[in-house]
Amino acid sequence: MNETGVKGSILIIDDDDGILSTLTIVLKRYFDRVVVGNTPHKITQFLQQESFGVVLLDMNFVAGQTSGKEGFQWLTHIQTMAPGTSVVMMTAYGDIDLAIRAMKQGATDFVVKPWDNDQLISVLLGAIKKSHFQEPRSSKQASKSEEVERIFMFLDLKDSTQLAERLGHVRYFSLLSDFFSDIADPIEQCEGEIYQYVGDEVVVSWSRESGIRHSNCLKSFFIIQDLIQEKATKYQERYGFLPRFKAGMHHGTVAKGTIGKVKQEIVYTGDVLNTTSRIEGLCNTYQVPLLISSDLLQLLQPEELLIEIHPIGQLPLRGREVPVSLFSICRSSAKV
Numbered sequence: 563m564n565e566t567g568v569k570g571s572i573l574i575i576d577d578d579d580g581i582l583s584t585l586t587i588v589l590k591r592y593f594d595r596v597v598v599g600n601t602p603h604k605i606t607q608f609l610q611q612e613s614f615g616v617v618l619l620d621m622n623f624v625a626g627q628t629s630g631k632e633g634f635q636w637l638t639h640i641q642t643m644a645p646g647t648s649v650v651m652m653t654a655y656g657d658i659d660l661a662i663r664a665m666k667q668g669a670t671d672f673v674v675k676p677w678d679n680d681q682l683i684s685v686l687l688g689a690i691k692k693s694h695f696q697e698p699r700s701s702k703q704a705s706k707s708e709e710v711e712r713i714f715m716f717l718d719l720k721d722s723t724q725l726a727e728r729l730g731h732v733r734y735f736s737l738l739s740d741f742f743s744d745i746a747d748p749i750e751q752c753e754g755e756i757y758q759y760v761g762d763e764v765v766v767s768w769s770r771e772s773g774i775r776h777s778n779c780l781k782s783f784f785i786i787q788d789l790i791q792e793k794a795t796k797y798q799e800r801y802g803f804l805p806r807f808k809a810g811m812h813h814g815t816v817a818k819g820t821i822g823k824v825k826q827e828i829v830y831t832g833d834v835l836n837t838t839s840r841i842e843g844l845c846n847t848y849q850v851p852l853l854i855s856s857d858l859l860q861l862l863q864p865e866e867l868l869i870e871i872h873p874i875g876q877l878p879l880r881g882r883e884v885p886v887s888l889f890s891i892c893r894s895s896a897k898v
């Protein structure tokens with residue numbers, strides 16, 4: 563335990579590395595553990611790995627933005643993932659309306675940059691005392707599960723082994739970090755949730771309702787395509803190529819629950835995930851960027867997206883007795 567007698571961990575999210583370094587030095591005397599992240603897209607991973615008494619969250623992450631929109635979105639995300647964790651919002655813009663909105667939305671408190679150290683410490687120590695993350699779940703509670711209907715997309719980089727050999731481990735990790743960071747906004751824009759990062763692969767999930775709405779799950783893939791193309795210059799300058807990727811999509815009923823004792827994590831289990839993974843793996847076989855099951859496609863309205871749909875046929879998948887009917891989807895040649 564630290565010298566102040568306060569026990570607990572704090573997560574700090576800010577896009578300024580200098581601020582993160584300063585806060586780490588200031589706060590390590592007051593918290594058992596100080597964890598920092600320079601992008602809000604790491605929040606899900608951090609919350610899955612451990613419990614925090616308080617999150618200190620910047621409100622603006624896009625240059626020139628002062629509305630706090632991103633901060634409010636991530637506040638809601640934290641409240642959903644870790645309802646017992648206190649959240650203190652931080653911004654360089656002392657707008658009293660933002661402070662009031664943040665408090666109404668459930669933030670524990672609000673601080674303005676540049677901060678006074680004594681005041682900041684007082685706010686954070688007060689916030690951690692109000693948190694309820696310390697209350698342990700019994701093993702019975704942790705093992706509870708429910709059946710839910712979800713849509714999944716498995717998306718990964720093509721030629722990852724060759725890329726890792728070409729770039730080396732450090733630069734390849736940097737490539738993955740850039741790529742996953744870039745695609746996070748389109749996923750969120752289309753109401754998706756990043757479920758897992760597995761090596762060079764990201765698993766995205768939607769509720770049935772949010773994924774079907776405006777064909778969000780399908781639309782996300784093409785928005786990602788456009789965004790990566792827009793950032794071609796950045797990737798060419800940093801890595802010498804534009805990353806290519808492929809994806810498989812499917813939907814169905816899965817079990818959802820929390821597992822783990824030392825580290826708790828929300829997980830989905832069921833044949834749907836295995837099937838989606840195998841669908842994605844067939845993209846290489848058929849040399850297409852996107853494959854989708856007919857079960858999911860028939861729920862969508864793809865005509866909204868100016869795309870071409872080509873039947874692949876009914877294919878047997880390892881581990882399944884019933885073949886899966888698949889379609890490849892690409893941009894329409896009429897798209898301008």
